[in-house]
Amino acid sequence: MTKEPTPRPERLEIDEQPFLDATAEAKSKYGRFNLAIIGSSGVGKSSLVNAVFGRDWAKVGKGLPVTRGVQYFNDDSLGIWDVEGFEIGSQTPPAEQLRAHLDTISASPQTQQVSVVWYCVKANDDRLTPADIAMIRELDAQGLPVVLVLTKVDWIKNPITGQHGVAKGVEKFVEWLNEPVDPQTDLPIDIPYRSVILTSTQDKHGKGKGHGLGELVAETLALSPDNEKDAFRIAQRLNLPWKRELARPIIAAATTAAAGAAAVPVPIADAAILAPIQLGMMARIATIYDLEIKTMMSAGALAQVGAQLAGRALASSMLKLIPGAGSVMNAGVAGALTAATGEGWMRLCEQIHTGKVDVEKVSNSWSDFVPGFLDVVRKMAEQKLAKA
Ligand SMILES: Nc1nc2c(ncn2[C@@H]2O[C@H](COP(=O)(O)OP(=O)(O)OP(=O)(O)O)[C@@H](O)[C@H]2O)c(=O)[nH]1
Ligand SMILES: [Mg+2]
CATH class of the missing domain: 3.40.50.300 (P-loop containing nucleotide triphosphate hydrolases)
Structure with a gap:
């Protein structure tokens, strides 16, 4: 009797190094x-x-x-x-x-x-x-x-x-x-x-x-x-629109980079290619809101958020909303996912910055800030239907 091979655990190994590097780079910039x-x-x-x-x-x-x-x-x-x-x-x-x-x-x-x-x-x-x-x-x-x-x-x-x-x-x-x-x-x-x-x-x-x-x-x-x-x-901490003005080009650049990374569609299983791009974007935005990674969450917790954002679970659940998207991550999906992540992260940073979010509960409250991306996906889906 042959033994079935033990399935590999469904775990994404996300490296938080891109976040740390981008933080250092943004601070010195x-x-x-x-x-x-x-x-x-x-x-x-x-x-x-x-x-x-x-x-x-x-x-x-x-x-x-x-x-x-x-x-x-x-x-x-x-x-x-x-x-x-x-x-x-x-x-x-x-x-x-x-x-x-x-x-x-x-x-x-x-x-x-x-x-x-x-x-x-x-x-x-x-x-x-x-x-x-x-x-x-x-x-x-x-x-x-x-x-x-x-x-x-x-x-x-x-x-x-x-x-x-x-x-x-x-x-x-x-x-x-x-x-x-x-x-x-x-x-x-x-x-x-x-x-x-x-x-x-x-x-x-x-x-x-x-x-x-x-x-x-x-x-x-x-x-x-x-x-x-x-x-x-x-x-300064009084003028939030100034900070948004700094954050938006960063989100736009990451969106372009993510679309580029998925120009050749990749299987969802490889969606982690977006993690370094998104973590870098998140680090730059956090810097604009003067938030220290250390005060936000542990590096481990951050890597987890990264995994949730760029990982299989999220990507595949998003893909279900897009008619006919199948099981691949393409440029459009990668871009939309990154844009929505950036917008959600910016809002979360803003809330923490203004003291409206309890730092302890950051990982829990994240989901409250992501609905934005569902909107983006819905819009994409609608556009697709309209074109069809
Ligand atoms: N009414 C009123 N009181 C103020 C205002 N700003 C500061 N105070 C009070 O004035 C006192 C001195 O304020 P600080 O900000 O410590 O003044 P400072 O110039 O830093 O003082 P030093 O550090 O001792 O040189 C404090 O009791 C403040 O609460 C204001 O706009 N209106
Ligand atoms: Mg003083």
Whole structure:
């Protein structure tokens, strides 16, 4: 009696290396965005960083005190130089004090060099001091674009129109800032900030989402050098459409690559050829949402997701929906599968990024984000029927 050979277990071995490689490549491509924030103690510098970049560095306090008055905080995509404003009673003139801080920054590695400066002043200070003006001039002289950020603006809601406005004093301050004159001589003076943005990160009861932050990120992006704009888009957390704009071309490229890989139709059993393409795409998208593979899931769990996406089970169940597709993976199916995967993954990353998904439950919630691909398949099926 001959013994039947034991069937090989239906397991796809998916290598997560393409994900790791693509992550490293994307990180080095985008680099780090460095911002300097200057302002007196308590003006709200840390609160701004938390609101715009979603990093709670103020609380964890893992800043590196570089020298007195200068701290550097960083992760992969963002570096913050936290620089104290002019100390009242200091013997050193303001411009000189700042120059010493800027020298400290210049002496640091290339990856830590500043792109844009937020010079922060409390809105209800009602004026810029001579020290502020000297410091802003020093920054400009060093070629750094300065945004003058008025912090802790009290926004008052007009009970009739429902519109938000600011107190008269702040309005006057802004008028002066738009056309500054010397208080003694009344002659116009030049203070080289590029723009004035009114902000708050909370209302006076410590609540609310803040104001002016969208304007602040738009202005910061505009002032960033072209080769650092993507780094800023990635580092910030307020504007999701910017991230989608970065993710969509990546999905398109992977879709083309997947269609190419299946240009000669392959049996579904070999559908794993798509895994490296899809894992690379997923890694690049995760980078745009500033998500670490480590915080998302273990490498093993990720490989499993990859297997589910590109693997036999998924591909064959999809193929059932396509009339007459049979048991092969062709260019159209591979492309559609990859496009849908990319779109679903982008949405999942977006949800995690905005804190709407529990990281622990990522593998479970994935299926909630895939319906998109069923739509694509249905559309393909409909087109096919229409042509027939
Ligand atoms: N009302 C109001 N309070 C704010 C706002 N932003 C920050 N605060 C409060 O102001 C205090 C100081 O804010 P921080 O963000 O720590 O200020 P900082 O400039 O980083 O201060 P230092 O690190 O000490 O130099 C905190 O108690 C904040 O809660 C705001 O927009 N409105
Ligand atoms: Mg602080």
